[in-house]
Amino acid sequence: MSWKDQTRDSGKGFYTLRTEDTGDVPVRLFLTPALLDAVEESIYPQIVNATRFPGVKLVAITPDVHHGYGVPIGTVLLTDADTGAVAMGPVGFDIGCGMVSASSDVPANAATPESRLRFNREVTRRIALGPGRVSRTKLKDLSRVDFEDIIRGGAAFYAERYDSPVDRGNTERDVIPVSDDWQPPWGGPGRPERGVPQLGTLGGGNHFIELQENVGNGNLYVQMHSGSRGFGHGLATNYFQLARAQNPAIKALDLGYFTPDSPHYAGYLNAVAAGANFAIVNRLAMFEQLALAFEEVFHKPLRLVYEISHNLVQREQHPEFGWVHVHRKGATRAFPAGHGALAGTQWAEHGHPILIPGSNRDASFILRALPGASASGYSVNHGAGRRMSRGAARKAFTQADVNAAYRDAGIVVNTDGVVPIDESKDVYKSSREVVEAVTRAGLATVEHELRPLASIKGSG
DNA sequence: ATGTGC
Numbered sequence: 001m002s003w004k005d006q007t008r009d010s011g012k013g014f015y016t017l018r019t020e021d022t023g024d025v026p027v028r029l030f031l032t033p034a035l036l037d038a039v040e041e042s043i044y045p046q047i048v049n050a051t052r053f054p055g056v057k058l059v060a061i062t063p064d065v066h067h068g069y070g071v072p073i074g075t076v077l078l079t080d081a082d083t084g085a086v087a088m089g090p091v092g093f094d095i096g097c098g099m100v101s102a103s104s105d106v107p108a109n110a111a112t113p114e115s116r117l118r119f120n121r122e123v124t125r126r127i128a129l130g131p132g133r134v135s136r137t138k139l140k141d142l143s144r145v146d147f148e149d150i151i152r153g154g155a156a157f158y159a160e161r162y163d164s165p166v167d168r169g170n171t172e173r174d175v176i177p178v179s180d181d182w183q184p185p186w187g188g189p190g191r192p193e194r195g196v197p198q199l200g201t202l203g204g205g206n207h208f209i210e211l212q213e214n215v216g217n218g219n220l221y222v223q224m225h226s227g228s229r230g231f232g233h234g235l236a237t238n239y240f241q242l243a244r245a246q247n248p249a250i251k252a253l254d255l256g257y258f259t260p261d262s263p264h265y266a267g268y269l270n271a272v273a274a275g276a277n278f279a280i281v282n283r284l285a286m287f288e289q290l291a292l293a294f295e296e297v298f299h300k301p302l303r304l305v306y307e308i309s310h311n312l313v314q315r316e317q318h319p320e321f322g323w324v325h326v327h328r329k330g331a332t333r334a335f336p337a338g339h340g341a342l343a344g345t346q347w348a349e350h351g352h353p354i355l356i357p358g359s360n361r362d363a364s365f366i367l368r369a370l371p372g373a374s375a376s377g378y379s380v381n382h383g384a385g386r387r388m389s390r391g392a393a394r395k396a397f398t399q400a401d402v403n404a405a406y407r408d409a410g411i412v413v414n415t416d417g418v419v420p421i422d423e424s425k426d427v428y429k430s431s432r433e434v435v436e437a438v439t440r441a442g443l444a445t446v447e448h449e450l451r452p453l454a455s456i457k458g459s460g
Numbered sequence: 461a462t463g464t465g466c
Contacts, residue, residue, distance in 0.1 A: 069461095094461040132463060194463065205461055233462045311461085459464090 013441030025051040055084020063437035064385025070254030073330035081323035089254040090327035096279025097227030098309035099355035108213035122293035137200035154277035182270035195231025204459035211454040232275035310382035334369035358431030360455035372442030390422035
């Protein structure tokens with residue numbers, strides 16, 4: 001018997017799950033019947049893990065869910081903000097990982113095969129890709145002092161001090177405060193200092209840059225996915241070690257957590273803030289380079305639509321659960337019109353944009369939240385979700401077939417047309433089906449659909 | 461995700 005047999009249809013577009021293992025913690029799965037049927041059995045013990053952190057109020061599972069470390073990728077975890085835990089697996093190693101979307105007035109027919117390739121060349125000339133690479137932007141060769149100012153001051157500080165054309169109002173968080181008495185654990189486990197020269201670089205894995213056509217208005221858009229590089233990874237590694245040292249019951253590092261009485265509780269929250277500020281500034285610095293590359297090829301400006309994370313814990317007020325730590329691991333914040341946290345911002349009236357990438361041969365979407373998003377802790381998915389492991393993908397498909405499929409679709413990949421197999425379309429779920437699960441549950445509506453024209457991947 | 465690994 002599968003745990004799936006113990007799910008119940010709430011009648012509101014999501015399933016609930018209550019078993020001996022999950023106890024009294026509400027667990028909501030935002031899946032269609034087909035997605036529930038297809039989801040890996042192995043996410044069940046990871047959902048149970050999520051229910052076991054101290055002070056849990058809600059576990060919500062997004063429709064792109066797949067097996068992660070400790071908890072599934074696609075977990076929203078709400079814990080009591082005053083007495084509950086702050087958990088590390090439900091933030092992840094790549095603290096602050098997230099998206100940028102940018103728009104233009106250039107009709108998509110300007111993106112000829114030649115200009116798509118030129119765009120990819122201009123981008124890769126300006127932005128370093130792949131693991132271990134160092135910055136080529138104005139943030140290269142930063143002193144440690146300047147770096148610390150940036151990770152404390154976030155987007156607001158960066159926009160002002162570095163004379164950036166970006167509007168910090170187009171970011172999810174223009175600064176996440178870091179205490180003056182907290183220092184990054186330089187030289188400690190994880191060695192976060194290796195991230196200092198990486199500010200302004202894309203990274204590898206599923207990080208990408210994509211030239212797109214907005215299906216609705218026919219204009220060119222650009223989307224980017226990147227995170228906190230070696231800095232965030234180093235911070236996460238450091239605090240995982242501290243959590244384990246303190247609590248021997250934490251066997252796996254990815255199940256680490258801190259309660260308010262822990263000596264490292266505030267330290268970890270500061271580390272998350274610093275890592276997220278890095279990731280946000282990283283995306284803004286790269287956006288500026290994207291805009292330069294875009295203007296070089298298409299002779300018109302590229303405007304920042306929005307910047308938003310999908311690996312983060314933030315303190316928020318929820319109508320059902322009060323003040324909570326909302327952990328989003330592979331999940332995107334979804335505040336609708338009128339949400340208190342948007343008061344006084346340009347997003348107060350309609351909610352902020354929600355950036356949902358598909359694979360690089362499938363549609364991406366920009367959504368807006370609906371009041372019903374409270375059911376999922378004001379969160380939706382962060383992408384299409386992986387359908388098979390990287391290893392399985394390399395066994396299932398040949399390089400020549402994958403390259404040909406992209407060539408036939410007219411999608412220019414990197415500067416050599418070689419598609420990383422483990423990042424290719426059939427490795428991911430259908431983004432349309434996943435987004436349908438979101439709209440069916442009344443969490444959000446689709447505002448824009450975007451289709452890929454050119455794709456840049458850090459590695460495969 | 462990551463100095464792609466103990």
